Amino acid sequence: MKCRKCGTGAVIELRRHNAAFCAPDFLEFFRNQVREAIRKHRMFTRDERVLVAVSGGKDSLGLWDVLIEEGYQTSGLYLDLGIYDYSVESKAKCEAFAAAREVPLIVTGVADEVGAPVPVIKEVTRRPPCSGCGLSKRYLMNRVALEHGFPVVATGHNLDDEAATLFGSVMHWQTEALPRQSPALASTHPKLVRRVKPLYRLSEREAAAYAFLRRIDYIVEECPFAKGATSIMYKEILSRMEDASPGAKHNFLFGFLDKARAAFERAEAVSLQECVRCGQVTTGTVCAFCKLSDQVKRAT
Amino acid sequence: MRVVLRNPRREVEVAGGRRVRDVLKELDVIPETVLVIRGDTLITADQVVADEDTIELRPVMSGG
Numbered sequence: 001m002k003c004r005k006c007g008t009g010a011v012i013e014l015r016r017h018n019a020a021f022c023a024p025d026f027l028e029f030f031r032n033q034v035r036e037a038i039r040k041h042r043m044f045t046r047d048e049r050v051l052v053a054v055s056g057g058k059d060s061l062g063l064w065d066v067l068i069e070e071g072y073q074t075s076g077l078y079l080d081l082g083i084y085d086y087s088v089e090s091k092a093k094c095e096a097f098a099a100a101r102e103v104p105l106i107v108t109g110v111a112d113e114v115g116a117p118v119p120v121i122k123e124v125t126r127r128p129p130c131s132g133c134g135l136s137k138r139y140l141m142n143r144v145a146l147e148h149g150f151p152v153v154a155t156g157h158n159l160d161d162e163a164a165t166l167f168g169s170v171m172h173w174q175t176e177a178l179p180r181q182s183p184a185l186a187s188t189h190p191k192l193v194r195r196v197k198p199l200y201r202l203s204e205r206e207a208a209a210y211a212f213l214r215r216i217d218y219i220v221e222e223c224p225f226a227k228g229a230t231s232i233m234y235k236e237i238l239s240r241m242e243d244a245s246p247g248a249k250h251n252f253l254f255g256f257l258d259k260a261r262a263a264f265e266r267a268e269a270v271s272l273q274e275c276v277r278c279g280q281v282t283t284g285t286v287c288a289f290c291k292l293s294d295q296v297k298r299a300t
Numbered sequence: 301m302r303v304v305l306r307n308p309r310r311e312v313e314v315a316g317g318r319r320v321r322d323v324l325k326e327l328d329v330i331p332e333t334v335l336v337i338r339g340d341t342l343i344t345a346d347q348v349v350a351d352e353d354t355i356e357l358r359p360v361m362s363g364g
Binding site for chain 2: 013
């Protein structure tokens with residue numbers, strides 16, 4: 001297989017683009033997709049400080065690498081979930097990445113904020129571990145960004161993540177979730193920072209290839225709680241469809257964004273207020289994070 | 301040839317002298333879900349792997 005651009009030996013085939021690339025041309029393709037995402041959704045400018053949420057995995061460290069190379073003003077945010085050796089190792093990867101590139105990394109412990117680490121939250125709530133973990137991450141990303149004066153948080157969500165989330169929402173017709181699914185969520189309240197996903201045009205495999213070819217030392221091991229997660233099941237289903245029909249995932253997600261999302265946005269308008277306890281933004285009186293924190297404190 | 305699989309890390313022996321896509325098919329691995337690594341580079345599904353080769357099939361999916 002030959003590189004579509006230069007004709008030398010290819011290292012990766014992208015069937016949905018009917019293309020294959022050598023390493024340098026693939027890296028440029030990847031960066032171009034990130035540039036296009038940032039431009040199209042006006043995610044951030046070079047004058048803004050961007051907080052990049054990093055987990056130690058291929059997606060978030062790859063994203064941070066591209067943004068540093070592109071000259072953006074970035075800091076990393078690592079949320080320590082307290083998931084045994086997995087968190088110890090992933091934190092070490094983030095710290096090594098930041099140190100090698102001389103960029104700042106903020107570390108916040110979920111246990112310090114919620115009252116217990118993710119494994120205990122899982123036991124206390126008797127809900128799937130990804131539920132309390134995701135809630136805590138979204139809350140803390142926003143709060144840390146506000147506290148440190150960042151107008152925008154960038155996450156490493158890729159095309160597969162977004163397609164799987166959309167698939168899950170549609171399977172359950174969670175119409176209230178659909179308007180919130182976007183590559184760029186504007187700040188709709190003074191205490192909500194912008195949230196952007198510059199990798200949404202790139203597949204999980206492309207993100208892994210970028211991290212590998214850039215020699216980024218990322219954590220290959222899976223989170224021990226991800227086994228059996230519904231998001232993984234949806235990804236496997238979508239990957240089988242992609243294998244049979246290249247471009248299926250892209251068409252599913254981009255069709256929604258281009259044609260359907262706006263209709264749900266009109267139908268699902270919500271009013272935002274500040275949590276009476278912590279002051280962060282919520283649709284109720286007490287936010288979900290404070291409720292979770294109460295539940296953990298009562299049980300521990 | 302030797303194939304290194306991850307999560308958990310393990311190794312299997314399969315016949316070489318054929319294309320990567322045939323090895324993936326035998327192991328029931330969807331090409332979209334892995335990087336195929338030989339030495340310090342990635343290889344495409346049409347490449348032929350030899351009996352003495354070692355390749356790693358590194359999963360790309362993460363959940364949560």
